[in-house]
Amino acid sequence: MSTLVEEILKAAPPASDQKMTAKDFQSDQDVRWCPGCGDYSILAQTQRVMPDVGIPRHQMVFISGIGCSSRFPYYMNTYGFHGIHGRATAIASGLKMARPDLSVWVVTGDGDGLSIGGNHMIHILRRNLDINILLFNNQIYGLTKGQYSPTSEKGKITKSTPYGSLDYPFNPAALALGSSATFVARTLDRDPKHMQYTIKRAAEHKGTSFVEIYQNCNVFNDGAFFQFTEKDTKDDSVVFLEHGKPLVFGKEKDKGIRLNGFSPEVVSLKDGKWSVNDLLVHNEKDTTLSFILADMTYKPGIPRPVGIFLAIDRPVYEEEMARQIAFAKEKRGEGDMVKLLNSGDTWVVQ
């Protein structure tokens, strides 16, 4: 890093030993989401997890695009950048390359991150910069007051689709995996524990972490995920992915998922036909399996997979960039402008 930036960093007092609390991560700005919005929970969980991440506030940056979700950085008492629609991942990439020392977080929505920002999203994932992406999926455009989004279910009636939408929705996990992501997860606004765990894991992951968070927009798409979050339905509708564990679900943990050929199917563990040993066992490190699990997402009759689909290691972009720079310096010496200007064919006029 440049001399000037290094000076700043050196001059910074050593991080205090005192552990921070969630409160330390609350900014002085009024939170302006609608009362009841699922964003509140995500904010709370993030603030709760941050102290455990163990990075001081001033070394954290939250970057967002445009949307309700993208207001997030204002509420974090860290550095923040509220960008333009769809470009948070690109802004974050530049920052991370320039400053690998920072902990960089992107907050985006299903419109911001997958509609207008879809291209930057797939590219950051293949590049694998060490950035954590929280994608608030409410299956709607909140800020612009309720048009359908790329994750809205087909046939959705919204302001812009009074006859029902025609587009088949993205399966964000599959898209991320198809983009060669190294960390792909899904969690729920109404499951604080799971969300905290997932955010923590994302923070720990070296490389781009893609976390889809099902988020209720109670104004324009109320209840979109209630089946997966509300008491009476969630146990039968969600299967939590846990590394090394078989895919069991149901209130009584009496159901499981096995592969029939390549097709996942739900089996009962009660009728004696199948046992836990027949079930699919999750392995976060298996790219092929991760596709199989992600592909379960919209399959009728199959519970919604939630958890960490994949968490693998691959070289991190900005580190390799730094390595090239170190290599070049070693090989050619620290760049010298005077030498460069006078290099090659020159001549003197008297």
Added chain:
Amino acid sequence: MSTLVEEILKAAPPASDQKMTAKDFQSDQDVRWCPGCGDYSILAQTQRVMPDVGIPRHQMVFISGIGCSSRFPYYMNTYGFHGIHGRATAIASGLKMARPDLSVWVVTGDGDGLSIGGNHMIHILRRNLDINILLFNNQIYGLTKGQYSPTSEKGKITKSTPYGSLDYPFNPAALALGSSATFVARTLDRDPKHMQYTIKRAAEHKGTSFVEIYQNCNVFNDGAFFQFTEKDTKDDSVVFLEHGKPLVFGKEKDKGIRLNGFSPEVVSLKDGKWSVNDLLVHNEKDTTLSFILADMTYKPGIPRPVGIFLAIDRPVYEEEMARQIAFAKEKRGEGDMVKLLNSGDTWVVQ
């Protein structure tokens, strides 16, 4: 369709019975690719296949972005639109919605279609308009004289990456599948038969067809695919996917691919340990399997999968749009501007 457009179409003489030939699809423009460029073969195969597709020239439209590959439409004696960089899929989408009667083709490059145009690409795939996309993948930017592309292998030394590129390349087939594409294929510039078959299948597919074509850029990236196309290496380096058939390859058809857990592995069919019955059998209709096969692409020690990964049916966007319009007309009658203008609360001033 509008009255005026309908008039034009009605006035058109009936398609002649005479079968067209490849020559009918050659325009009067000089072909301006570098001598030896793989694009020539793709052009030739396309022109050869078109008569079989059975749609008259004047009902065909080729649309492209910018790049060497994107010059393609000039050479087809059909309607054509050489767009701007990355936007061919979006232009084509609008045309197809406006004119579902046309046969619409998109020609794009790995830069045009996956770098700047990546977003429109993933969105057209999930929407599933009946458009055929030919993506010429030469793993380089040809027209701008040799920068690395999103499909270039990592570490590639190019004008913009003298120290080697850092990005992990896209696996186009996996990206397309992750975008919920309904038809995904891969073929080779130097395998005319396979290419012709694949293009024909793409044309037949109702929905968006995504065809990745490995294409040699002999000026800036010569030999990128020689392993998969040249006589001495191709048999051992490529496995052709054929619906309903086991994955066998090798000059003597003596090797195959089976799944070990979820990991594909190469097995010999000669040493008696494994037989054809142990091998993975291809099924174009299985989305899960398609991911497994696409994921083989960059796996070391595994031959490169070539062929049709997936070909499934899903409602076609522009047809559903037309259906909504028909439905609305049925329900509300053909729109009447006079009525509309005078609808709702009106009053008269004398």
Added chain:
Amino acid sequence: MPEKTVQNLDEVTIRFAGDSGDGMQLTGTQFTNTTAILGNDLSTLPDYPAEIRAPAGTLFGVSGFQIHFGSTEINTPGDQCDVLVAMNAAALKVNLGSLIDGGTIIANTEGFNDKNLKLAGYTSNPLTDGSLDKYRLYAVDITKLTALALQDMNLSSKLVDRSKNFFALGMMYWMYNRPMEPTIEWIKNKFANKPEIKEANLRVLKAGWNYGETTEIFSVRYEVGPAKLPPGRYRNITGNQALAWGLMAAAKKAKLDLFLGSYPITPASDVLHELSLYKNFSVKTFQAEDEIAGITSALGASFGGALGVTTTSGPGVALKTEAIGLAVMVELPLVICNIQRGGPSTGLPTKTEQADLLQALYGRNGEAPVPVIAAATPADCFDAAFEASRIALKYMTPVFCLSDGYLGNGSEPWLIPDFNELPDISPKFRTEKEGFFPYLRDDKTLSRPWAIPGTPGLEHRIGGLEKQHITGNVNYEPQNHDFMVRLRAEKVERIANDIPLAQVEGDASGDVLVVGWGGTYGAIKSAVTRHRQRGNSVSHLHLRWLNPMPKNVGEILYKFKHVVVPELNLGQLIKVLRAKFLVPAVGLNKVQGLPFKAIEIENKIDEILKGK
């Protein structure tokens, strides 16, 4: 019951203000529609925050709706309001500045409880501390009265609270002597499937009316007679709706399908919403993945023979500029609607501004001339959209149609045009093979032929590289490029032969000419009218076409001693006028996210008159 005095008024301005969850936009719209039906002339100004539903009681969460109506000609939503309906303390705080001295305040007392006062930053209650003495203050416990009206219905307190805007509406209907029927009808329709809510709203509306009628609080009622508008059938219409309908009308008159490629953005989204309703008009609406796909899909549709349209606001235009350049090069019809909002960047998304004119004129790489038309009033959006479409089709060119947040969301009574009288603007698709060249031009318009795919024998290829004159083949020759660049410019210039000459409102020469464009029309007109009534030599030139300009603009400008150009930007049209005509025009610039008040322009003219 005591007899209430009835007072006659020529015009009134009322502002409804409350939390963004209080339904003020709805209340305002209902009052507007009813007022329109009564035959008043009117103009409205919705003014809402960028947040969807900001925490209750906060200053930034206040949503307002102003309506100016009268028996006289109404050109603006009113510089100040005569009546302020304040549902809570924050609403009062934010809006008091716009109330005339001696104006009327109707305040919901429950909205002034301690919590609300604190959120609004009041240290004492203005309803009781005497600070509002110079106004006519009516403190009404609307919340409680609403609850009472619904007492026996056993509704959730949330639902009860949501009805209170109808109480305010009922009161205002009573006070300004408007019928409740239109709103009653509307409620019945809207909540047909929610009988409880329907019943509640109806009750509360009537309770509000009855409150005015029976209590002794209000001693006067007002009467605002119908305006003397030109005869005919009228409706109330917002700018965005008028724009959508104008496009539809154009498509019908062109015998083409309308194709809209768009991406949602405030304040343009309503055009998308509106158009997506009319599938039975063969309108195809496509919510694209971004603005670039919005415009390029529209261009693709145009290639296929549709009337391609894209709608957006400034930041969206920024993303479309490369594609606009392509449209210039391939010479296909395309209408680009920009409902301008406060900038730069994300700026003030829900506020109005007219700072995208130079972007429309010059915001592209290379020499890429595009015709630009701007709507003057909400209803005029219909005509502007129709005219933009006409030019796009006739000249095979992209055309900018500029509106803004004020016009788009605002409304006015509209003399419904006779659709059958609108001109036929259908293009002639080329079908003749003989002598066809894709860039062979019409002698008069210089436009190239439109040959759509599906036409046998006219197979051809277009694109963004420079074209050879006539053949349309790719061509890099120096002379051809120079020729084509000038030809494209000339094509756009020639449109000046096809548009009306500019008309001065007022004398054709004199001391001051006020030149405006777009949504400032009403405010300028009011200001100029007042000056003329005061006997001053002031005239008004409104420019509907910004590129090309009518041929007589220079002539007109030279006939005035002073030229002043009020704009809701830092001076954009003025740059063009000064460059083109070398006139020492001066600007009046306001960039507050709000429309001009007539008085601001009036004062500026005074200044100039005094300085002369």
Added chain:
Amino acid sequence: MPEKTVQNLDEVTIRFAGDSGDGMQLTGTQFTNTTAILGNDLSTLPDYPAEIRAPAGTLFGVSGFQIHFGSTEINTPGDQCDVLVAMNAAALKVNLGSLIDGGTIIANTEGFNDKNLKLAGYTSNPLTDGSLDKYRLYAVDITKLTALALQDMNLSSKLVDRSKNFFALGMMYWMYNRPMEPTIEWIKNKFANKPEIKEANLRVLKAGWNYGETTEIFSVRYEVGPAKLPPGRYRNITGNQALAWGLMAAAKKAKLDLFLGSYPITPASDVLHELSLYKNFSVKTFQAEDEIAGITSALGASFGGALGVTTTSGPGVALKTEAIGLAVMVELPLVICNIQRGGPSTGLPTKTEQADLLQALYGRNGEAPVPVIAAATPADCFDAAFEASRIALKYMTPVFCLSDGYLGNGSEPWLIPDFNELPDISPKFRTEKEGFFPYLRDDKTLSRPWAIPGTPGLEHRIGGLEKQHITGNVNYEPQNHDFMVRLRAEKVERIANDIPLAQVEGDASGDVLVVGWGGTYGAIKSAVTRHRQRGNSVSHLHLRWLNPMPKNVGEILYKFKHVVVPELNLGQLIKVLRAKFLVPAVGLNKVQGLPFKAIEIENKIDEILKGK
């Protein structure tokens, strides 16, 4: 061997022309470098087709490289050429028009075989049909002579053919008496790992020289002495390289890392290529997925304390405009380099033009002022880039740095600046917590503090919504918006205090002032100089800063009877000058993808002088 006559020349213009596969760019570059080392002043014009390697022998596949060099001051690549080296018939056809009457043609006879003649559209062979009688024609069978030179090496015919440009180069070295050593060195380095090719090229180069020396075809050799340039160490440099180095120098002098976010596009890609070489200078180059990611990543890097830069050409700028607006709003340093090319749309990608000025000035939504500087000559790109960076850092603003294809690819001798003498432009990062507000401004520059992430206690948030003055909080208040819009404009205006006053070349008043900007500098200078030598009252004003302009521009303009503005567009700077200063300036406009010839400007001035 007969003694050859040696003739002294002040200046010569040579054009090398052949197929795009013939290596003409390489030949021209080698000749240029050698000529530079000899101490000539020079100026070059590479001119290549959009196709990578168009089919051999076709007209559209011709690639040319013109060099104008002399012992006098050289300002342009030459209006016409004195010598044309034509490797085939197409090259002759395309370039003959630019050869002076009586000029020299060196033609490769093999390039005029039947096939080539047909491809070029000749019905008879111009080398033999007498049609070239007015020129001095040397028909040399270069292809065959090359083959002969390599006879015993057993090379593929393709490799042999690829060497023939070195034969031409050798001949020209001989003819203009230039040393072969620099090229020999270059060949040795370049093909160090390809000994066969190295050997072949060396042999052929020498064979070409020997051919001149030993045959009797050429009777004269020319001598062009060194130019009287200011003393010091020189190098030859292209505009794109100078631009890259200027950015690097700025980063070093700012003590910051340089971060380039870019997407390849002709003719800007070479800046990306150049910068990606200097990793040991801590230069980080990022080839992004598109132009939007290019600029937004650079802005992200700026937020982190780097000197963020993005490079592109016009169509790329179109895509970046939304992000430029964001940069205006968040007030971070950012340098946006536009190497302009022929437009509109994809236009003429490999040709030059200066038609993106209005895009740079006005091509954004809202009031989004951005400083704009333009380079005048290839070497000046260094200074322009340095200056753009200085302003960006000092005023916390995006800055446009305009170059064009002619400057970017062209080259000239450059007096190497003393790096140590360049000013320190390092910013002061804010570290002090006390009294920190992200939008508290410096009294003089009005720039806001740059507080980078990693600084304890200065956590803050920026974004594209309107900011409250000082606190930087999101703010929608009307007065604040108006204030901030004017403040941002004022900040940019104040840069005028920080740039040199404009200097007139020639008398400070008189008949004609020629005002130019950007790459037309040399041609205007030549034309004005010629007029002054003819005793006419003509002066030259070059505007380096287009926004803001130096404070004395108006003053200067008013002192001349006529103001003429030559531009490679349809009149862009002239619009600004007329609007700002109300001067009746007239334009001279050429949009051919080519730079001005001095004579074109000279003639225009004559016209004006005659008309007066």
